[in-house]
Amino acid sequence: MSARSNILNKLRSGLAGSIPRPDDFDERLVTEPWQYAPEDRITRLRNLMEAVHTEIHQVSSDNWPEKVAAILAERDLANLVHAPATAHGQQLAEYWQQSGSSVQLLAYDRPVEEWKEELFWEVDASITGTVGAIAATGSLVLWPDRHEPRLMSLLPPLHIALLKASEIEDNLYAMMQRQNWSAGLPTNLLLVSGPSKTADIEQVLAYGAHGPKELVVLILEDA
Amino acid sequence: MSQRIPVTELTSGFRDRAEVALADGQLRTNFRTAMDSLMKKRADAFPDEEEREGLRELGNRIKARALSRLPDLLEQLEAKLTDNGVRVHWAETTEQANEIVHGIIQARQGSQVVKGKSMVSEEMEMNDYLAERGVECLESDMGEYIVQLDGEKPSHIIMPAIHKNRHQVARLFHDKLGVEETDDVNELIQIGRRTLRRKFMEADVGVSGVNFAIAETGTLLLVENEGNGRMSTTAPPVHIAVTGIEKVVENLRDVVPLLSLLTRSALGQPITTYVNMISGPRKADELDGPEEVHLVLLDNGRSGAFADAQMRQTLNCIRCGACMNHCPVYTRVGGHTYGEVYPGPIGKIITPHMVGLHEVPDHPSASSLCGACGEVCPVKIPIPELLQRLRQENVKSPAEGPKVKDGGAKYSRKERLIWRFWQTLNTSPGLYRLFLWGATRFRKLTPKNVGPWTENHTAPVPAKRSLHDLAREHLARNGGQ
Numbered sequence: 108m109s110a111r112s113n114i115l116n117k118l119r120s121g122l123a124g125s126i127p128r129p130d131d132f133d134e135r136l137v138t139e140p141w142q143y144a145p146e147d148r149i150t151r152l153r154n155l156m157e158a159v160h161t162e163i164h165q166v167s168s169d170n171w172p173e174k175v176a177a178i179l180a181e182r183d184l185a186n187l188v189h190a191p192a193t194a195h196g197q198q199l200a201e202y203w204q205q206s207g208s209s210v211q212l213l214a215y216d217r218p219v220e221e222w223k224e225e226l227f228w229e230v231d232a233s234i235t236g237t238v239g240a241i242a243a244t245g246s247l248v249l250w251p252d253r254h255e256p257r258l259m260s261l262l263p264p265l266h267i268a269l270l271k272a273s274e275i276e277d278n279l280y281a282m283m284q285r286q287n288w289s290a291g292l293p294t295n296l297l298l299v300s301g302p303s304k305t306a307d308i309e310q311v312l313a314y315g316a317h318g319p320k321e322l323v324v325l326i327l328e329d330a
Numbered sequence: 331m332s333q334r335i336p337v338t339e340l341t342s343g344f345r346d347r348a349e350v351a352l353a354d355g356q357l358r359t360n361f362r363t364a365m366d367s368l369m370k371k372r373a374d375a376f377p378d379e380e381e382r383e384g385l386r387e388l389g390n391r392i393k394a395r396a397l398s399r400l401p402d403l404l405e406q407l408e409a410k411l412t413d414n415g416v417r418v419h420w421a422e423t424t425e426q427a428n429e430i431v432h433g434i435i436q437a438r439q440g441s442q443v444v445k446g447k448s449m450v451s452e453e454m455e456m457n458d459y460l461a462e463r464g465v466e467c468l469e470s471d472m473g474e475y476i477v478q479l480d481g482e483k484p485s486h487i488i489m490p491a492i493h494k495n496r497h498q499v500a501r502l503f504h505d506k507l508g509v510e511e512t513d514d515v516n517e518l519i520q521i522g523r524r525t526l527r528r529k530f531m532e533a534d535v536g537v538s539g540v541n542f543a544i545a546e547t548g549t550l551l552l553v554e555n556e557g558n559g560r561m562s563t564t565a566p567p568v569h570i571a572v573t574g575i576e577k578v579v580e581n582l583r584d585v586v587p588l589l590s591l592l593t594r595s596a597l598g599q600p601i602t603t604y605v606n607m608i609s610g611p612r613k614a615d616e617l618d619g620p621e622e623v624h625l626v627l628l629d630n631g632r633s634g635a636f637a638d639a640q641m642r643q644t645l646n647c648i649r650c651g652a653c654m655n656h657c658p659v660y661t662r663v664g665g666h667t668y669g670e671v672y673p674g675p676i677g678k679i680i681t682p683h684m685v686g687l688h689e690v691p692d693h694p695s696a697s698s699l700c701g702a703c704g705e706v707c708p709v710k711i712p713i714p715e716l717l718q719r720l721r722q723e724n725v726k727s728p729a730e731g732p733k734v735k736d737g738g739a740k741y742s743r744k745e746r747l748i749w750r751f752w753q754t755l756n757t758s759p760g761l762y763r764l765f766l767w768g769a770t771r772f773r774k775l776t777p778k779n780v781g782p783w784t785e786n787h788t789a790p791v792p793a794k795r796s797l798h799d800l801a802r803e804h805l806a807r808n809g810g811q
Contacts, residue, residue: 127398132584305473
């Protein structure tokens with residue numbers, strides 16, 4: 108007998124004579140305490156994310172690349188990895204060309220194996236989109252794909268994330284329902300609620316454990 | 331059951347370790363400080379009692395529902411994961427699980443493994459197993475890394491190195507990594523970051539645990555703050571997740587309350603920095619992520635707990651650690667005293683199913699039954715009730731058919747006879763009066779040494795006159811009124 112059938116048989120005999128419990132999931136318990144007026148969502152998100160060292164700026168959807176350049180200049184960074192095939196990646200690249208920025212614009216356009224050393228050690232910053240955010244917990248929702256691979260939001264010490272103000276949901280349940288997650292998830296769906304941190308030594312909070320040391324969110328207001 | 335090991339020999343483990351721990355001032359300060367802070371954080375994270383209780387009830391129902399369909403859900407999970415390209419393996423024992431993991435590593439000719447935090451891999455003692463076979467297995471959670479560097483085991487399921495203070499970590503890093511000794515926590519973490527980043531880059535295989543396995547979508551959900559979990563599951567070409575069979579939930583929406591309960595109960599955080607939901611290996615056109623993803627489903631005694639409807643509730647556990655943070659025993663003796671992978675109240679009720687009561691005969695009774703663990707449990711496991719049940723199973727005779735692995739570990743005919751005598755004495759009025767007569771007159775003859783009681787207390791001595799006697803006199807004096 109295989110381990111699989113042994114385990115399943117033991118479990119089935121443990122359940123002999125019992126009936127499955129009904130699904131009485133009460134969604135009000137996870138939605139009602141976490142509802143906000145539309146104008147309060149950004150405030151809630153900001154408060155929670157800023158409390159865990161996230162830097163947040165509200166910018167207009169046509170001139171945000173300027174803000175990106177300013178953020179990089181403040182920190183005196185040498186390069187930024189972006190996703191050239193996305194709309195925001197193109198907008199950024201256009202701005203870069205016009206402004207003649209000295210910050211090198213890198214593209215994550217080949218498999219990680221081809222530039223692992225560089226990606227792990229030499230990339231200063233990354234910029235990715237999000238598919239929305241959750242006000243209740245102060246979380247960004249990232250949906251990595253071919254154009255914006257998973258490691259983009261993890262390896263560089265600075266991660267800049269773009270968030271459309273109109274895509275902030277009240278709570279995780281509402282987000283799941285609106286985007287119909289159960290119909291199909293990507294290889295790796297992520298909720299990101301701040302820069303990487305740890306409290307493993309004496310419960311003292313330290314940022315930049317293994318992932319980004321800094322997270323900057325640009326909330327794009329419709330122009 | 332011919333060779334019953336004497337109880338005193340078995341009990342020496344926990345008791346001896348407890349005595350050492352209790353005398354260690356530094357250790358007690360480290361735990362007291364940490365547990366006080368964790369209790370406050372949890373309380374602050376649940377400011378609304380009604381909301382908290384509603385959520386705990388919902389959490390309990392979700393786990394009870396999942397367990398009531400466990401075999402079906404495991405099959406559904408397997409089917410969904412397989413569709414998504416994840417390979418699913420089943421292991422009844424930790425030995426089998428280790429063989430599976432080693433087999434996957436061998437097939438890739440791997441020699442370096444980097445691990446995210448996983449308590450199931452601790453159950454398996456995977457690091458040792460792989461090390462013996464020439465595979466380096468490095469912990470990447472900062473706390474686990476510190477503990478591994480010092481050749482220790484975790485003392486808390488969420489905060490593995492909580493028994494150490496910064497000075498102890500500073501000395502450890504200095505001794506083992508050759509870095510300059512610094513007491514600055516930020517600097518210590520940056521040392522860990524630099525050392526481990528190279529390992530993430532070079533590793534052949536990443537190993538992780540699973541917080542929730544979602545049957546509906548075939549998704550493995552992991553929570554963490556550091557990013558080491560994401561690293562371990564994204565950077566190496568192979569990802570192996572190991573988990574207990576009880577971690578499966580039916581629907582994606584079920585994780586909404588469970589996630590909230592988990593992070594708030596564990597750390598007082600509304601959510602962890604990362605919630606990492608993995609539904610498959612790298613797709614053909616994707617540029618990163620592991621080419622292979624494996625899930626190892628481990629039983630290791632869980633189906634034994636499952637077989638009994640009362641003890642099945644043990645499997646509700648979502649591993650938040652709140653029960654140990656609130657436990658007066660754990661706070662005083664620390665995690666290592668338990669001598670097993672899972673310390674504290676949850677350890678006391680889950681470990682007997684894994685290793686048998688012979689190994690942990692003192693676990694069920696290392697509790698004052700104050701009830702704090704049951705009150706804070708986010709999925710409402712009645713831990714005190716289960717401890718009492720295990721105490722009963724612990725002293726059952728072989729004829730009484732104990733229902734837990736190695737039940738009856740503390741069964742003693744002598745003790746049973748004493749209780750039987752005590753019962754007869756207290757239920758036969760004539761005999762009882764005779765006993766009182768003797769006890770009050772020969773009170774000076776009671777022994778000065780009555781076992782463990784007299785280690786810290788004076789021996790009990792019967793009063794000169796019994797309560798019966800006093801009552802009779804009182805009634806006679808006030809008779810008829």
